[in-house]
Amino acid sequence: MDAENRIHAASKFLLQSPPGEINDVLNDVRNIISDDESLQTGILPALREYNLAxxxxxxxxxxxxxxxxxxxxxxxxxxxxxxxxxxxxxxxxxxxxxxxxxxxxxxxxxxxxxxPDADSEPFRLALENSSLTYLSAHFHDGVAAVFSTQGNPDRFIIQVVANKYNPSNFWSGRWRSEYIVNLNERTLEGKILVNVHYYEQGNVQLSTSHTVSLELPQTISAENATASASKVLAIVETEESKYQTSLNEAYQDMGEKTFKGLRRALPMTRAKMDWDKVLGYKLGQELSASKGGFAAA
CATH class of the missing domain: 3.30.1140.60 (F-actin capping protein, alpha subunit)
Structure with a gap:
């Protein structure tokens, strides 16, 4: 494999890195490239794409x-x-x-x-304050940001990200959500993305997403920035709470039904099978069958 193909392969690995583990993946792909200078130059586009996403x-x-x-x-x-x-x-x-x-x-x-843009800043700032209040109430360790859109003073983007890394217990996770508030069209369009990785004696990943598309109430307007921003974040809170509840229910269902269905059931004795003695078990069954047959005769 030539250097260009090795860089391409390394970039694909990086883009699939679980939350908080990109440095571990990067250290692993160094063995593929064997040239740190070429590695840093070649994977920069992939790192940029990963970080932004x-x-x-x-x-x-x-x-x-x-x-x-x-x-x-x-x-x-x-x-x-x-x-x-x-x-x-x-x-x-x-x-x-x-x-x-x-x-x-x-x-x-x-x-x-x-x-900042003078026309959009009052409502953007109100959304920011409400987002930080929402963040402190629902995320132990998260970051929120609100951006105005260049050339469109009625369009705003709310972003929230929360990371939990626990390498000592072999798991990591990331919550991302993004909402586009359009005051002119009176819409709230958003998405929630969740990634979780468990890797103790295995490798299990959850990657799920949820979209939001709602019409904003008539009472929300830039003129009433503080109250309107609070209402927008109240809508976000409701949608994210519903999605969180659905995830919890799905996990419970998986634990009680799906994973139990994948497990190998124990014998009626409730004891694990000793596979070293499996031939002995079979012989014992044959003898029991033969004894029963004699008795019947």
Whole structure:
């Protein structure tokens, strides 16, 4: 396999990395490439794609909070995509700064101030405050961000991500949700994505998604930002609670029915079969059958 094909294979492995385990996968694929410089250069597009899709979080230098690195957070450049360095600039509306993100080291740097859109900022800020309130009430350790849409002051994107990594007990998980609020069309479109990985003496992964498509009440408007934002997050809370409940019910059903159906049932004696003595068991059955036949005669 030539170097290009090895890079392509390594990139595919990285894109399938479970939550919090991409560094483990990266260390494993180093053996495939055997060239760290080529590896870092070749897999950068895959790392960028993975980080944006997974809502990777980053510490904002000089601030006491994390931000989400995603497509919605990418700084849009006038006239096109721009060079690679500009492609990796993202903005944190909460601190009103933009930064360059290193997709390999997962670090933010080169901060620059960025002014929000004056027309959309009041409602965006109200959504942000309501999102942070919702986050603190329902997520032990999560990050939320709200972005306005360039050129459309009535369209906003709410993103939430929560990670739980427990390598000592061989499991990891990630919750992602994204909602597009369109005040002009009075719609709420969203999706919830859940990934869980259990790998103690095995390898079991859950990857599931749920879509949301709702019409917003007439009472929600930019003019009544604080109350309207609270109503939007109340809708989000209801939808996510229903989905969480459905997942819990599915897990319970799997434990009580599906997995039990996959298990090998114990014999009537409730004792495990000693496979070293299986021939003896068979011989005993034949003798019992023969004895019964004699008795009948």
């Amino acid at each position: 997974q809502f990777i979080t980053a510490e904002v230098p000089g601030h006491q909070h994390q931000c989400i690195v995603s497509e919605a957070a990418r700084v849009q450049q006038a006239g096109g995509e721009g060079d690679e360095e500009q492609q990796d600039r993202f903005w944190d509306p909460r601190s009103r700064t933009s930064f360059r993100f290193d997709h390999l080291a997962l670090e933010a740097s080169d901060l620059e101030p960025i002014e």
